[in-house]
Amino acid sequence: MSWKEAAEPVLTRMPGVTRPEGHVPFKRKLAWTAGVLIVYFFLTNVFLWGLPSADAGQDIFGQFRSILAGSQGTILQVGIGPIVTASIVLQLLGGAGLLGLDTSDPRDQVLYQGLQKLLVIVMVALTAFPMVFLGGFLPASPELAAIYGQTTIQTIIFAQVFVGGIIILFLDEIVSKWGVGSGIGLFIIAGVSQRLIGGLFAWGGLPGEAGIIPTWFSILLGQASFPSLLTGEGLQALFLGQGALLAIITTVFIFVVVVYAESVRVEIPLSHARVKGARGRFPVKLIYASVLPMILVRAVQMNIQFLGRILNARWAGMPAWLGIYNDQGQPVSGLFYYLNPIQAPGEWMWWLGEASQAVWQIMLRVGIDLAVMIIGGAIFAIFWVETTDMGPEATAKQIQNSGMQIPGFRQNIGVYEKVLDRYIPQVTVIGGALVGLLAVMANMLGTIGAVSGTGLLLAVSITYKLYEEIAEEQLMEMHPMMRQMFGGR
Template sequence: MAARGSTALHLIRPLATLMPAVRLADRVVPFSRRALYTGISMSVFLVCSHLPLYGVPAASAGADPLYWVRALLASNRGTLMELGVGPVVTAGTVMQVVTGSKLLRVDQNVRGDRDLTDAARKALAVAIALAEAAAHVLLGMYGPVGALRGALIVLQLVTASVLVVFLDELFDKGYGLRGCSAISLLSATNTCGQVVWHAFSPMTVNKEFEGAVLAVIHQAVKAPRALVATMLRRHLPNVASLLATFLVLLAAVYLEGVRILLPLQSRDTRGRRATFPIKLLYTSTMPIVLHSAAVSALYMVSQLLHYSRFLGGTMLARTLGVWKQASHAAVPVGGLVYYVTPPASFGADPLHALIYVALLLTSCAFLSQAWAAASGSSARDVARQLADQRLALPGRREGSTYLQLRHYIPTAAAIGGLCVGALTIFADMTGVIGTGTGIMLAATVVYSLIVSFHKED
């Protein structure tokens, strides 16, 4: 059926044929093949995450200005995955908000509209990748590079982002494990890679293994009396942070499975019954992802102002953030960015810790409810979908389904956002490997894998 949505959609029709596309699976893809495609996708992403960019001077390494956002974007500095999943996530969020708020009229029942919307999302992701890659080169992230090498670096970064767009398309069209999106999988892959490396790294620092597990085994053989000190060491990954990581991961996986089932019955067919599940984590990890994206944008704006030749030191720059250069990255020491950054401990600065906790919990609860409304999963949207299927709560009058859902869904969205925020705070305070956001994304993937394997059994 021809597209009949917003006229703006038709403007990108010439670009639709240029975007990477995967044919929708016309039959159920066998589990073995979906597992194979998933493994290949993860392997390709990991390889690209370790391939250095060609043309980048070796002397350009220094403090990383994007250190604080790399866990969210699943990016590795100086590699093909410098931009990570950032362009795809940004494009998807923008399109979701634009279509959910009806700024762009899209008829989801018309295949032409769906195809054009999908093409618009991919074209926007490529455009964002091009803009970010050009900004990286022009702002001197890779040192002094000429026009030719700069263009080559931009081409590599955009090509890698097109590859991420293709992998995302592969999962959307049914060739990946069920319930597992490519973006979540790639972000979780990056986080899990850090966890495995911190646990089993064979590199040595001052004659100590960097990997916590190898260090404990080596110390148990060499000097058992110093075993506890090795397990709690602070200068390198330790067993306590490794255990905290798995504890947060298990707690998040458990909460992903908590739900209530609302009984439904058909208004047309007697005896036909169904259930509608309302998860405790109604919007999953989207609240912390959106919060982290907003904080990441604030970091970048604040750093640009702080180090600006003209605006550095002004009231606006100091209000947004004051930064101090460290060996690995610029560290916030004042302003708004200081209070949205996880503190090292509650005792170091109690006011910082309390403001951070309050801002994160409030933000996650609000963003969870806002995302439910923007993504078409609010109480009104769900009630309309059930009405279209001629399903309603048993023993209720016409229209009462919405009133009942209005009691459950906003509450589940708010409480779910608070739970995600609380787990993230616990993760950041206990020094988990990676970040709280990365561990939460990994938990959603682990839960999806468990459900997928269970259904196959």
């Protein structure tokens, strides 16, 4: 008996959201998407019962919050992390040919989706358990612990975090089946947008808490002191301090580059074999695999840092070569320091005096971060293309099944695959490496609201694709025959 036959009774009975039986009108899709978004924002403000009111513990995912779409100390503590981790595991197993599943087969497709959901549930538990019981990142309230016991309160906190991870899984499934785009993308846009708006417009009571626009108003009105621009201190304050000019330039630059890269494409002409005069184009974009594979790279780095913090919290005699941590729970030397991605200009601009490491240590960390993101971006982009049926072979089948053909070539899947093989693999690698480079560059220079470079890239790219999908949905609503021609319902 194969593993598929043994696991089929479990995987096919995994709870899920029912697919719509027919075409979902565009307005209804928007309503479902907006409803899920409202629920998401509500849940990010539902705080875990059992935590001290003044402290939710160290946010071990702080530097990855913009791509995890979660909120510290709330029921959505783990965010989309378990979903991403499960995707990494499945991609690695599928890429190595260990699953033996053909996603074009309806039966295997159901098994794949059930396996993915089961893995997500396991990952939620594996993420929440050490967070609550081992690392002390979510401490229980001393008052409640004295009444009910520390273990009891921690168990209740674990149950809340676990339920939150399952809720976000089903919210993602609702958007994917009934809404526009994907839930993961929607939640990332929501989280990044919050931080961008806060970084621009927030009115803080303490110095450094206000957004860029209120800060500039205070400076122009003379309510805040600002050093002379003719001094080095003034230029530093303008670009890296209160003025945050470098963050503004970096954010705008990333936005322009991603939008431009999304529009750069090689268009392969198509014509319909049965409908005379019906023509189209298959675009092979520069960022063909999208920016989503960057989540996978960052998720690997996040899990490594998570492991380092747990070891530091539980292993008193951890060797120095593995890592030495400061009072804020950040590695300052050792292996975990070099594998920790750069998150702000002060972490590598040694001349600012914020970094305590030697110049060669800082440069080695920057070099490792660049190598991981560029090489990892290219590798995960290839995995993404192959596992989401975007590769040359799968695309050639889709073209033939849709009734389209490439003019000037025989109507044969093998021929179409050779044509697509000239472009897709090369563009996938180049696009993945480019996105990795942009992500590191944005982190190193800083962005509005201290959004991570990966988070900003994801938000811009996902928003652009969401705009394209909405435009396509509106076109299909206006011309229903087009939906039938391209295999829609």
